[in-house]
Amino acid sequence: MLTALRKIHKSKDQTPDELETQIAQAIFDLEVNNKDLKAELQPLTFSSAKEVKVGKDKSAIIVFVPVRQIQAWKKVQGRLVRELEKKFSGKTILMVGQRKALSKPTSNKVHRPRARNLAEVQERLMEDVAHPVEIVGRRTRFRTDGGQHIRIFLDSKEKNNFESKLHTLSVVYRMLTGKRVTYEFQPTA
Missing domain, CATH: 3.30.300.20 (K homology (KH) domain)
Structure with missing residues (x-):
């Protein structure tokens, strides 16, 4: 689990919540298991994540990424979002710059x-x-x-x-x- 937590870049006094650790673990698993995404995902981190209710039974997860890394995230966003939406079924995943x-x-x-x-x-x-x-x-x-x-x-x-x-x-x-x-x-x- 400690290796997955390196995907989250927070200030020293903040600790990641449950949703952020789940997303970090999912991204880390993709980095380890998917040869195509490994080289692109390795240097990337995210700042935080937030779940938003969109409708009665719909929700979305917003993943906030550092602005300096937004171009690198956009290169893999299509494949990464597809894989994350499989893991978090029924939720839309969005990558947004912090x-x-x-x-x-x-x-x-x-x-x-x-x-x-x-x-x-x-x-x-x-x-x-x-x-x-x-x-x-x-x-x-x-x-x-x-x-x-x-x-x-x-x-x-x-x-x-x-x-x-x-x-x-x-x-x-x-x-x-x-x-x-x-x-x-x-x-x-």
Whole structure:
């Protein structure tokens, strides 16, 4: 079990919970048993995991990964998610970068990286949630009461594989950011 815990990268005062240890063990088992994924999974770690209720009987597991490793995770995400969904049956697995927005600096001498402002963090989270499918468009509807609703259009090539996950993507994005978003596939002309 100690070898599986090296997949979780937490600060020293935090201990992984039961879900995180189960995911770490599943990833470690895939690393040991699957020759194709071994070289790619070996240097990767994740920060935390969280289970979210999506519907009455549906739930999703969000795995937060360090932002510096997000590109490496995306290379193996398709195969890894497929294998993890087999182990955690009935649950959708999503890999999302552990991103944090910084507040506006009060002094002109302090610099905030563009990747750390709130709009950029929410944009990247939107892409992370929908990752295997490419975002091809976006429409924002402003309501008379001041609210807004965003429609995200996904590439229709993956419609057969991801149509059942659209509601899950919307619920997870709303849980992460507080914004109402609807993921849908681009209508064919």
